[in-house]
Amino acid sequence: MVGPGVSLADPARWLRYNRGMPRTDSYSGLFGADGTRVQRKKAIPEVPAEPGLVVEDPASGFCGAVVTIDVREVTLEDRHGKRRIFPLRPAGFLFEGQLATLVKPAPRVQAGARSASGSVRVAGLKARTARASRIWVEGIHDASLLETVWGHDLRVEGIVVEPLHGVHDLAAAVRDFGPAPHRKLGILVDHLVAGTMETRQAASVAGPHVMVTGHPFVDVWEAVKPAAVGIRAWPQIPRGTDWKTGVCEALRWGEPADGARRVLGAVKSFRDLDSSLIGAVEQLIDFVTVDAAVDTDPR
Structure with a gap:
């Protein structure tokens, strides 16, 4: 007996009784009409x-x-x-x-009142006359990133960004520039960590009219978030190997020029950059725009 007055010898009565009983396991949808298991397809992202x-x-x-x-x-x-x-x-x-x-990617939502750096966008902007103050960066890739993200802000403030092509003789370049209260200099340096040549160079020139900031990465490419360029992480490159060359070989990107097109083309706003680079650039812009004069130097 499986219930009051229900016997397995009476299949019809047993089936009616069983329909009313709560079930702990359900195989609904797992098997087809022919008794074969239904194969469920994995969702394709x-x-x-x-x-x-x-x-x-x-x-x-x-x-x-x-x-x-x-x-x-x-x-x-x-x-x-x-x-x-x-x-x-x-x-x-x-x-x-x-x-x-x-x-096809969804159209990017226009921030309207926001620039790529997240600042308030000035409608109908006309670039102001360049100030005497400057921001220096190590190379053209650094300059390109600053233009992409902070270009609007720089034109509002009248600040020119110039590539140094290295900081091996930074002290001499700063002396030639002639920093002054009306002519400040902000310098963005790669690999600014304790014990490096870049840190020693920065310490040798920092002063009341010169600010040096930077990020901890060997190259500014690495300050771009990996997800922005479609990778999980930046590869580890052995010491002694040119970093850009090693990255392009590891990721099969071809030559560094090919890699530059990928990396620089992937950056659309400050959200694509590491916070260390964002903070460093913002500090420099604030520093060189306080009491900065319009550039009348013919150099």
């Missing part, structure tokens, strides 16, 4: 095809970074600069080794 995102076409093995995309197709560029166009199909690409569906 949709990945916004932001410029610089690295994916692979599994059919041809072509691996490259996204250059352009529309509603029908995407253009990829490999590490040798070769470009190919592929149709946008569901589960049509490999992203980080897994099948993915590339989709």
